[in-house]
Every structure is written in C-alpha cells, then in structure tokens.
Amino acid sequence: MALISRDPQGSDPLHLQADVLVIGGGPSGAWAALAAAETGARVILADKGYLGTSGATAPSNTGTWCVSPGEDRAQIVERRWQRTAGLADPRWMLRCVDRAYENLLKLVEWGYPFPSEDDGKLYIANLRGPDYMAFMRRRVLLAGVTVLDHHPALELLSNGENVTGAAGVDRQRNRDWQVDAGAVVLATGGCAFHERILGATGLTGDGYLMAAEAGASLSGMEFTGKYTMAPHGSSLNKGLPFRWASFLREDGTAILNSDGEPLRNGIGEREKEIARAMIEAPVYAVLDQAEPALQDWLRQGQPNCFVPYARMGIDPFKDMFRVTLKAEGTVRGTGGIRVAGSDCSTDVAGLYVAGDAASRENMTGAMSGGGAVNSSWAIASGWWSGQGAAQHAKRGYGRGSFRSFSKPLGEAGLRPSGSVKAWLTAKDIITAVQAEVLPLEKNYFRDGSRLEASRQKLDVLWSDVRNHLAGTGVDRYRTREAAAIAASGRWSLNAALARKESRGMHRRADFPANDPAFGHAILVSGVDDVRIQGALPVETKEFAS
C-alpha cells in the first residue's frame, strides 16, 4: 500500500524564523502563543501532536481555580495556601487567580459556550477539554500564529548566551525542522513516565531534558507521588466519580478502613488505605454512594468517564469493577522547570516556561494541583511566558548573530557519547524506568533504602542511555522521549532522597513526620551529574502569615 505522507527518503528540512517559538500545544502553549501574538510578535507554535487534541486537558473535563476579585478573594487564597503543606507562595497564588480570572473573561468575550447556572449567570469555573482546546486552536490561528502540528522538538539551540530556537522532526513528512527565534517558551507539559493515561502518554518530560541541557534547574521533582484511580486496564485517570465509591474484594466483601467501617470515597483521606489494600490484592469498586440525580449529572457531565463503562458492558452504579491507581508523575505532581522570574523566565536567558513544564510548587506546594489549580496556572503562566518571551525577543538579544553561532544542545538519546547499540530500544528504557518510579510500593510509599536502590539502577541505565541510545530519522523523537523519561526519573529519585521528611504527596516511611526545617524547595540540575540544592535542613524561622 503506497503511503503518501511518509516519504521514506525524507524531504528538504524546514527552516523558519520567528520572534517567539512556543513548544507545546496544550492550554499553556495556546495561551502563550496568544499573549505573544497580541504584542505584535511573529509567533510559531510547534507541537508533538495536534494543537487541539494534545496534552492532558484535551480529553478531560477540568475545573479551573476561579476566584473572582470580590472581598473574600484574599481569604479564599489563604485557605487554599493552608492546604499546600507550606511550600506555596501566596504572592504567586494571588497573581495567578487574578490573571486566570481575566483570561476566563476573555473566553466569555470571545464567545466560548460556558454553561449557565440556574440564575442564568455563566459558570466559568469549568472547561470541557475537547471543546476548550478546539476553541483555543481557532483563536491561535485567528491571531496569525503559525502552527506546526506533528512537529516534535528534539533540542534547543543556543548561541552561548541566549536560547535562539529549537530543532526537531516533522513526523508526518519525515523531515527535520529548525526555528530560529528571539525567545522560546517551553509548554511541553509534565512527565507521566509513559503511563497509559488520558492525554498524558505523550507527556514525557521532553521540556525538562531540553531545559536542563541548556542549564536550567528544576524544582519540586520529588513530588511525583500523586496517583489517581481508574478502572483496571483503562486510561481513565479521573478521580471524581470515585468520590461516591465503595471498595470491595474480588468476592464482593467490603474492605474495611482503619476504623472498621466499609472503605469509601476514593479521593479523600482514605486513599492511602486503598493504596495499601491494592498492594495486598486486587481492589474492586462500585459507585453505590451516588444518589440518582447525581448519577445523571455524572453520566452527562463526565462522558469521558462513563461512555467507557457502557463499552465494558457494566453499570458502575450497581456492578463492581476492578480499579487501579495510575501514576501521574509530574502531571498531577508539582515538579518541573524552576520559574525564575514573574514573567515565567527560567535560569536561562531567552527560555520561558508555562503550564506543567514549569514547577507548580509556588501554586500548590507539596499537594497535587491536578484539575483546578493546574488549569488556572496553565492559563496564567501561559500568558506571562508569552508576554515575557515577546519582550525578550523585542530587546533583540542575540539577534543578527544567532544564525551563524547557534549550536544545538541535545545530547542524550540523540548524540550518544559512544557507539550506538541497536539492541537498546526506547521501549526497553521506558519499561526499566517505569519499574522504579510507578509501583505503589516504591513510589507511593517511599523509603530511603528502596529509593537508593532505584537511584542506583537508573544511574546504570543512564550510562547506557547516554553512551549508546540513538534513533534514526523521524524515530529520533522516540529515543529522546526515552532519554527524557529516564532523566526525569533520576531527578525525581534524587530529590526524593534529599527530602528527608514526609510532606504532601512525598511519603517517606523512614521519615514519616513533616519537618519544618524542610519548608523550602529542593532544586535539581545537571543531566549526567545530578546536582542538588536545598538538601540540607534549614533552621526554622517564624513566618508571618
């Protein structure tokens, strides 16, 4: 059968110039592109997949953290801050809710079809993923942004002082691309370690690796202990319906909680007990705690969760079904590239960061920002990074000279330091990393000796990656993904070992208590030699709230 689009010979490389290059086409990338274009900058958005369906938001139904600028705004933010296990920054939280609110009003103004409440007021605190991202695609195209779908980025370019663009592959035309740009926004999402979950299989930490190669540090990488419940074998990591679940063993007997009562509510404080039960034996659920009206709202409001039950041929409100906890890495965790400035600049000149590619510690500390907070952060950080990158490009750093002096920065998975070993495949590397960072008994319940054993395994694996892993042609993006997953796993384990306490989703059996001396961020940097900042406990100071 003749293939039209995939030319086996490859075609001539694509070479473009822009003021701002946005890498990634989820919500934060779309908002970054809009913000940059609004300043008059020439903007290119390159996405691994398709702007509109890529990323964790597109197949989901997400709340936003929507705080209107009324009198109780400060108290709402303060209450949320109390839940962040001390690591968030109220200044960032306040400016994020304000920026997100303004941009949600822009969606209203642009005609996004929000639902109405009973009093007729628009309800803007929820965005249905497929509709939201289809809408954002239209806005981005309308703003004159050049969109490159199916153009995964492989590496950043630098002139030694500034990031000056990026290069990658066009995986549908089988050719290379390069964009020279005055500034780059990384909106590449988090790293879910290739777990098969809705919208996150392609979120492989590509931006973390590119940023670290350019010299940026990462923050909060130990906070990868967030798991969400899903029917066994499915991609549906949507916890909300399990608010109304009872948990059972295969024979239908109720699992009892630590108080001897039937274990219920999969998204509350009892999650830990469900995780423990799951390590022992398979766990089943039935959504029998939902009243009939609620059942209707769940079916109508969460079709991405409920259509699949119909395909399985079960009624989840009556029939029990096996469940699992899906690891979500930094997607619903909080780690990512350190945000260095208010404009979402990074430690590297000309490099900006948005959405889940950025650390969300400032917003959610050690707790998950999954759903609402991350959604508002994507809107706000997208906006700031787009503006920041456009300003940087206008100041003209590196302009004129960048074409002749730009160097590609990509190493692991792309330019191995030794001979390429063909038996070393991306798939095997990913499976080996997953064995250390996904199992509940290693990553949900952490322990210094197990973390250390995993770190040593990934160090050995890394030397194979670094020395021998490379792909050819379009498939180079697969070896780069594997390298990014391996690098993210190492950063996560190193940071988890350094945080000798328990805090939020970081649960250490050997340090079960929260230690106020660790009330600060732990930074990791370096790709081959991982460096840690903030590993030492700090004398506690009195914080004025």
Added chain:
Amino acid sequence: MIELISESRCIECDICVKVCPANVFDKTGGLPIIARQDDCQTCFLCEIYCPTDAIYVAEYADGPVAITEAEVEERDLFGSYSRALGWKRGKPGGTEFDPTHRIRVAQV
C-alpha cells in the same frame, strides 16, 4: 485502544490522521490505516473529530481487544461518545449544557 475504522462509514477525509495527538494513523490515498496501534493513548478524540462516526476506540488501554465492526454496530457504539458530548459531524457542541458544576457542588 484504537480498534477499527469502518470501511463502509469512512469517507477518506483523513481528519483522523491530522488530529490524532499520538500520530497513530497513516494516509494511504484511500482508507486511512491504523499504522501504530500501540502508540494510542486511548483518549477517544479521533472518534469525536470523525465526521461520519467511522472510528471505534475500545476502553481497554493496555492492548488490543477482539471486537468486530459488526459487534460495534450491533451495540450502537459508533459515535456514542460524540452523542454523549453533543458533538456532531466532527464539530464541537454541547458544552453549554455540561452539568459538571452541579457535581462540583455535590462533591464538597
């Protein structure tokens, strides 16, 4: 995981090739093919972008399942996700009727 493209329903518009975020499909000049099934992330988005409800994605994400086009047709599963959302002919719709805000109130 992506299971099948119905030959009788498909109009060979190649929209699925364009919109799949995991680049699972390839153009052929005729019926698009599922060229990289294992790359599917089971997001169901190809189904709702398909203007003729010609695509079926099974709920099982970890590998292929055995299901025939006749069974999908018989159980009225073609286009069932689009209908639940309110999308029509591959175009967005229905989000203005999303009752999720009621669930969020009940959740607390």
